[in-house]
Amino acid sequence: MNHVPVMLDEVLTALAARGGAIYIDGTFGAGGYSRAILSAADCRVIGIDRDPAVRPVGDDLKRASGGRFVLVEAPFSAMRDVVAEAGGHLVDGIVLDLGVSSMQLDQAERGFSFAKSGPLDMRMSGKGPSAADAIARLTEKELADIFYIYGEEKKSRRVAAAIVRERAENPFTTTDHLASVVAKAVGGKHTKTHPATRTFQGLRIFVNDELGELVRALSAAEQLLSPLGRLVIVTFHSLEDRIVKTFLRARAGLNAGGSRHMPEIERGPEPSFRLLTRKAIEPSAEEINVNPRARSAKLRAAIRTEAPAWPIDISLFPNAPSLSRLEASS
The missing domain is CATH 1.10.150.170 (Putative methyltransferase TM0872, insert domain)
Structure with a gap:
């Protein structure tokens, strides 16, 4: 397999995979992240992808991993249902590589x-x-x-x-x-x-409906991650990154206005995430030189706290035409 996912080393560092843990690769694609996570620790990985064309790659990885990997055909916003149907409740880490895959771009x-x-x-x-x-x-x-x-x-x-x-x-x-x-x-x-x-x-x-999927997936990840579980997201353009940044900063308690001396009830819910880094991590010059697709990539990661998940934030949805309008006319 020649496909090398963007910022692989940085993703693995942020995820900190460990033995016995369960991880979700919400954008399986060519399987680069899943394969690397399985190699990094004696863990299990649930791959999710709504593209049926990736099934053969998933089947190969399932065999190669001795059953530690399974691929589910679904949108990543449905990750809670995917885990529930597998008999699980919480997971230890979630990785999302947003946008269109190189496999899809290469197929005319x-x-x-x-x-x-x-x-x-x-x-x-x-x-x-x-x-x-x-x-x-x-x-x-x-x-x-x-x-x-x-x-x-x-x-x-x-x-x-x-x-x-x-x-x-x-x-x-x-x-x-x-x-x-x-x-x-x-x-x-x-x-x-x-x-x-x-x-x-x-x-x-x-x-x-990529941005709607992203907002729903962020909320699902917040509910799925166990305390100390890690969320790692790679974005490729400003709209995605803005949504991820706004979500994580809010959940980390960094977007609230007003005085920090206000009563607790007025300051909103307890932070459900702790940021790994305040600023996004960007690819190295060496990686960009080898893989130009990486030039616009940004990695953001956070660790789940023990606080309850917040309600889904509808303000994250862009004020733009909805796919439902087109579906209704079909």
């Missing part, structure tokens, strides 16, 4: 990348509305909001307008068709980043 037929022509799909699970459905059915304003909020595309209105004009005559079914229309709409000189990159990112995040 999945439609995640415009590097090669492929169907405009982008669904990690292969279920539900596709990217082509979103492009065909959503309004110009909804598309512009998706590109601006999820993709952080400054020219989102211009891009959305160009797409709506084009789809009236030529429906979008392939990645290269969409990429060419977006590139013309964005205009200007092309830098190292393709002009359609942000639009594709926004569309992918929307189709897979």
